[in-house]
Amino acid sequence: MTSDNDRRRGLLARLRERPAARSRGRRRLGAAVRLFAALMLAGGAYTVFAPGVQAQDNPPLTGAAAEGKALFDVSCVTCHGRNAQGVEGRGPSLIGVGAASVEFQVGTGRMPMARQEAQAMRKPELFTDEEVRQLGQYIQELGGGPVVPAGDNLHEDGNIAAGGELFRINCSQCHAFGGGGGALSSGKYAPSLAPATDRQIYAAMLSGPQNMPVFGDNQITPEQKADLIAYIQQTLKTDQDPGGFNLGRYGPSTEGLAIFLVGIVALVFASLWIAGKS
Amino acid sequence: MKRRKIDMAAVPGNAARGVDDRFQVATPLRRLLNKVFPDHWSFLLGEIALFSFVILLLTGVFLTFFYEPAMTEVVYNGSYAPLRGTPMSAAYASSLDISFDVRGGLIMRQMHHWSALLFMAAIVVHMLRVFFTGAFRKPRETNWIIGSLLFWVGFLAGFTGYSLPDDGLSGTGLRIASAIILSIPVIGSWVSAAIFGGEFPGTIIISRFFIAHVLLIPGLLVALISVHLGLVFKQKHTQWPGPGRTNENVVGERMFPRYALKQGGFFMVVFGVVALMSGLFQINPIWLFGPYEAWVVSAASQPDWYVMFLDGSTRLMPAWEINIPIGDGYVIPPLFWPTVVLPGILVALSTLYPFLEARHLKDRKSHNLLQRPRDVPARTAVGAMAVSFYVILTLSGANDVIADKFQISLNAMTWAGRVGLLVVPPLAYYVTYRICLGLQQHDREVLAHGVETGIIRRLPDGRFVEVHQPLSASNGHADGHGELEYVGWVVPKKMNRLGALGPAIRGFFYPIEKPAEAPVSPGHPPVEPRPEREEITSGESRR
Numbered sequence: 149m150t151s152d153n154d155r156r157r158g159l160l161a162r163l164r165e166r167p168a169a170r171s172r173g174r175r176r177l178g179a180a181v182r183l184f185a186a187l188m189l190a191g192g193a194y195t196v197f198a199p200g201v202q203a204q205d206n207p208p209l210t211g212a213a214a215e216g217k218a219l220f221d222v223s224c225v226t227c228h229g230r231n232a233q234g235v236e237g238r239g240p241s242l243i244g245v246g247a248a249s250v251e252f253q254v255g256t257g258r259m260p261m262a263r264q265e266a267q268a269m270r271k272p273e274l275f276t277d278e279e280v281r282q283l284g285q286y287i288q289e290l291g292g293g294p295v296v297p298a299g300d301n302l303h304e305d306g307n308i309a310a311g312g313e314l315f316r317i318n319c320s321q322c323h324a325f326g327g328g329g330g331a332l333s334s335g336k337y338a339p340s341l342a343p344a345t346d347r348q349i350y351a352a353m354l355s356g357p358q359n360m361p362v363f364g365d366n367q368i369t370p371e372q373k374a375d376l377i378a379y380i381q382q383t384l385k386t387d388q389d390p391g392g393f394n395l396g397r398y399g400p401s402t403e404g405l406a407i408f409l410v411g412i413v414a415l416v417f418a419s420l421w422i423a424g425k426s
Numbered sequence: 427m428k429r430r431k432i433d434m435a436a437v438p439g440n441a442a443r444g445v446d447d448r449f450q451v452a453t454p455l456r457r458l459l460n461k462v463f464p465d466h467w468s469f470l471l472g473e474i475a476l477f478s479f480v481i482l483l484l485t486g487v488f489l490t491f492f493y494e495p496a497m498t499e500v501v502y503n504g505s506y507a508p509l510r511g512t513p514m515s516a517a518y519a520s521s522l523d524i525s526f527d528v529r530g531g532l533i534m535r536q537m538h539h540w541s542a543l544l545f546m547a548a549i550v551v552h553m554l555r556v557f558f559t560g561a562f563r564k565p566r567e568t569n570w571i572i573g574s575l576l577f578w579v580g581f582l583a584g585f586t587g588y589s590l591p592d593d594g595l596s597g598t599g600l601r602i603a604s605a606i607i608l609s610i611p612v613i614g615s616w617v618s619a620a621i622f623g624g625e626f627p628g629t630i631i632i633s634r635f636f637i638a639h640v641l642l643i644p645g646l647l648v649a650l651i652s653v654h655l656g657l658v659f660k661q662k663h664t665q666w667p668g669p670g671r672t673n674e675n676v677v678g679e680r681m682f683p684r685y686a687l688k689q690g691g692f693f694m695v696v697f698g699v700v701a702l703m704s705g706l707f708q709i710n711p712i713w714l715f716g717p718y719e720a721w722v723v724s725a726a727s728q729p730d731w732y733v734m735f736l737d738g739s740t741r742l743m744p745a746w747e748i749n750i751p752i753g754d755g756y757v758i759p760p761l762f763w764p765t766v767v768l769p770g771i772l773v774a775l776s777t778l779y780p781f782l783e784a785r786h787l788k789d790r791k792s793h794n795l796l797q798r799p800r801d802v803p804a805r806t807a808v809g810a811m812a813v814s815f816y817v818i819l820t821l822s823g824a825n826d827v828i829a830d831k832f833q834i835s836l837n838a839m840t841w842a843g844r845v846g847l848l849v850v851p852p853l854a855y856y857v858t859y860r861i862c863l864g865l866q867q868h869d870r871e872v873l874a875h876g877v878e879t880g881i882i883r884r885l886p887d888g889r890f891v892e893v894h895q896p897l898s899a900s901n902g903h904a905d906g907h908g909e910l911e912y913v914g915w916v917v918p919k920k921m922n923r924l925g926a927l928g929p930a931i932r933g934f935f936y937p938i939e940k941p942a943e944a945p946v947s948p949g950h951p952p953v954e955p956r957p958e959r960e961e962i963t964s965g966e967s968r969r
Contacts, residue, residue: 266835308508316594316716320724325594325714330725331826335835338725383508384714390525391536391708398831399595399724401824403709404731407543410707411699412474412551415544418695419470422688 209289216286219279223260232290238264246293247284249355252348255280258357266335267358270343294354297370302346306378314376315384318363326397327384332359342385346377459682464665468555470692475548477696478541479651485538486640492528494520495636497592497629506713514592514717517632521591521712536704542584543709544700546732549577557779557809559796561664563789567780569657574777576650577732579643584730586639588710592632595710597718598727601626602737609762627718667795667915674794726827734823735816739764742822742843800869801914803862810858811851818846869917873897873910879921895926 209217220232227239234241242249253259257271275283288295296302316325322338324330329340336359341349353373356362368376395402446452463469496516502509504519506526524531553573556562562570585603589596604626607618623630662676671677679685716722729737740761748758775782783805784790799806821828822843829836876894883893897918898910921927 309511312508312716313512316722316724317719320594320722322725324725325716326711328726329830331830331836333835334837335833337830337833379508389708389711391532391711392704392706394708394711397711397714398827399726400710400728400730400734401726401827403543403707404734404820404824406703406707407540407547407731411540411544411703412547414699415474415548415696416467416471416551418692418699419467419474422692422695423465423467423470425688 210285212282212285213289214286215279216282216284219275219283220286223274224283227261232287242287243291244293245287245291245355246295247281247288248294248296248351249357250284250287251280251296252351252355252357254283255351256344256348267337270339294364296347296351296354300346302350303374303378303381306374306376306382308375308379308383310372311375311377311379312383314368314372315379318368319376322360324397325399326394327380328397341380344380346381349377349380458659459680459686461659461681462663462676462678463681463685464663464676464678466666468559469663471548471555472552473689473692474696475545475552476651476655477693478545478548478700479647480693481541481697481700482538482545483644485534485541486644488534489524489531489538490640492520492524492531493517493590493636495590495633497627497632509713509716512717515632517590517592518712518717521593525713533701533704536707536709537700538587539709540703540707541700542587543730543732544696546577546580546584546730549573549580550732553577554809554813558799558806559664559666560793560802560805561796562780563793564780564784565661565792566657566664569654569661570780571777572650572654572657574773576647576654578773579646579650581732583639583643583647584732586635586643588730589635590632590639591710591712592718593712594715594718594722594724595712595727596715597627597720598723599729599733600631600718601720602740605761606765609759610766611756611758611762627720662794664794664796666798667913671795673792676794726830728824728827731820735819736765736769736823738819738822738825738843739768741825741840742819742847744844798914800862800865803859803866806862807855807859810854814854815847815851818843818850822847866912868919870912872917872919873912877919877921877924879926895921895924897924 220228221230224232224239224242227235228242229235229239232242253268254275255273255277257273258268260274261268262271273280287293315327319327322330322332323341324338327341329338331337338360344352350373351357352360353363353368353376354365363373365373389397395406442452494516498516499513500516500519502512502514502519502522504510504523504527506522509522521535524535526532556570556573585599589600604618604622607621608614610617618626621631621634622628623634663678665671665676665678668677679688715724728734743760743764746760746763750756750758799809822839825839825843826836828834829839876896879893879895881893882890884890918924
């Protein structure tokens with residue numbers, strides 16, 4: 149009878165009802181089950197909301213970034229690690245370097261590096277522009293960072309004179325007055341600017357690759373960057389040297405070589421010729 | 427009216443007689459015009475320097491018409507767009523105007539600079555000739571000293587001229603010069619303040635350098651060159667030993683007319699080479715360096731080549747600073763040793779060398795005959811040592827460019843320079859000494875045994891020997907050779923030099939004459955030409 153009554157009184161009444169007496173064993177068991185349930189709940193919630201090691205394996209990547217990750221896993225992972233966190237003694241972490249850095253390093257063929265040396269050198273690119281963009285997208289979504297503005301011509305309304313002054317103050321120390329590059333310590337060097345495109349120069353300023361310092365937007369504003377690129381592209385590269393062959397624009401060292409190899413050699417031959425006519 | 431006939435052929439003679447009647451110049455002029463110049467190409471090296479100095483004077487005068495030696499600040503508004511609107515000194519702006527707006531200005535500037543480099547290069551090459559042939563010995567020590575002074579005065583002329591455009595590169599050089607002056611103990615800061623009119627760069631240095639560059643230093647150069655040439659006329663030329671040449675005579679061509687004509691032609695050649703280089707090769711593109719600002723220092727900032735050895739010695743010098751605890755402490759910076767002490771030693775050693783050598787050899791005789799470098803191995807080896815020392819310093823002056831372009835570590839270049847500076851000169855001494863002895867030995871061998879003929883003879887016992895052509899007739903020695911004295915002059919080493927074979931075919935790229943028939947040995951009568959043979963016919967005429 150009692151069981152029938154209970155069933156009629158409903159679930160809530162049954163829960164409210166305190167059992168008069170339970171055995172000690174049952175109470176212990178109940179506590180353990182509740183603790184287990186609470187732990188499961190907390191752990192589950194943590195797994196759902198908090199980023200964890202497990203979570204990084206499958207980040208919500210966009211299409212391009214996913215393609216980039218596929219490329220990364222094949223070409224970059226050896227030195228930069230599975231999650232671009234870097235490998236001690238091989239390659240630095242790429243978290244936060246941004247798409248600008250990828251565009252410069254991979255777009256100029258510097259990455260992937262041929263070997264570990266003082267500095268990566270420019271090589272024929274291994275990836276197409278599209279692949280570079282995908283890699284950049286992946287690194288960008290991984291940790292953010294600087295991005296080169298859109299467009300191929302980044303010096304549209306640059307002021308050459310202002311750019312020249314900025315270039316001489318900020319760039320010529322390493323890249324030399326003609327943009328031909330120069331030596332740094334222990335095998336490092338500032339490369340020639342001759343093959344660099346607008347986007348690559350911009351990316352280099354933003355990301356500070358290899359031994360170059362970063363020239364962020366608060367040091368050299370985007371307008372000044374346009375001036376600089378205009379000076380490099382329009383004056384240093386496209387301006388013809390009015391004085392003739394520029395001898396590589398290495399300054400007086402090649403001029404000294406020329407006076408001996410051309411001037412003195414020609415005149416010694418001339419004096420041989422004149423003295424021989426007796 | 428009767429027309430007077432003028433005999434054109436007599437005009438020069440009459441005019442000359444008229445001049446001589448009034449000024450009595452015929453006798454001294456004849457002496458001058460009859461001066462004899464020995465005919466050897468190496469005597470023309472000094473002329474290259476003289477002629478480039480003439481070009482320097484001509485182009486330099488042109489440049490002064492347009493150059494403004496002032497450091498007043500102006501805003502550039504000329505035709506070089508990348509600098510328009512930039513504040514700069516009037517000196518730099520006028521240099522830009524010479525390059526871009528003055529008609530023919532750029533080529534004049536480039537000719538001036540190239541001939542300056544050529545002037546210094548020719549001085550050095552000429553100096554090497556004089557050194558290695560012993561032309562500096564008594565009685566010509568004074569001219570050697572004047573010649574070395576000419577190098578250093580030319581050095582100053584080059585440095586002041588290089589600074590005049592007031593561009594970024596020359597300003598960097600000027601800054602280094604001021605640092606060098608400051609490094610001199612005790613007087614450094616006073617000298618610097620006196621030269622720059624206060625703290626570097628001040629506002630006066632360009633005008634001071636200008637007057638030094640266009641008046642004082644060229645005046646000194648002209649004076650030194652005049653004395654140099656006057657002494658050459660007074661003491662006469664040295665000459666190589668050889669047939670008919672003794673210590674008491676000079677064999678060669680008279681100055682007038684042949685030598686003067688040749689020299690006129692050679693001046694044209696030098697001028698042509700300088701003009702050609704200036705048209706083809708750009709030098710010192712000041713518009714790329716920008717105006718001088720203290721904070722602008724470009725990579726690959728080098729001085730011109732003749733100053734580069736000082737830059738090199740500075741780069742190689744370890745940073746050894748000497749602190750002297752007097753008063754507030756006194757510092758001799760490391761810069762002092764490579765840029766003040768080293769050039770001082772070099773000047774002293776080079777100018778005093780003739781006396782040092784004479785003292786060492788106890789040689790007080792007058793020498794008018796030259797010596798071949800191989801005949802004085804010690805001097806030649808010392809010269810090689812000096813040249814290698816200088817070359818290493820000069821290369822080190824450009825070590826950043828070399829490191830970058832040949833992809834060598836800059837630190838490795840510096841250490842290679844440091845080690846090389848100490849190791850290479852002694853090595854050069856040893857190698858040169860051995861080469862000289864070897865060349866001498868070969869000459870003596872040919873004198874003793876004759877010229878190699880290229881004929882291999884097989885002896886009855888099966889040995890092979892090369893037949894040698896003795897240089898002298900047999901004088902009854904067992905081996906059939908005569909004795910020939912070693913006189914320090916060219917020994918024939920090929921059969922065609924002896925007339926035993928046809929002479930070598932002359933011509934640089936293609937033969938300019940038909941090769942002569944080789945003389946036929948008297949042992950073998952010349953082969954008779956083949957008799958003409960007639961065609962055997964039937965005897966009938968075909969016609």
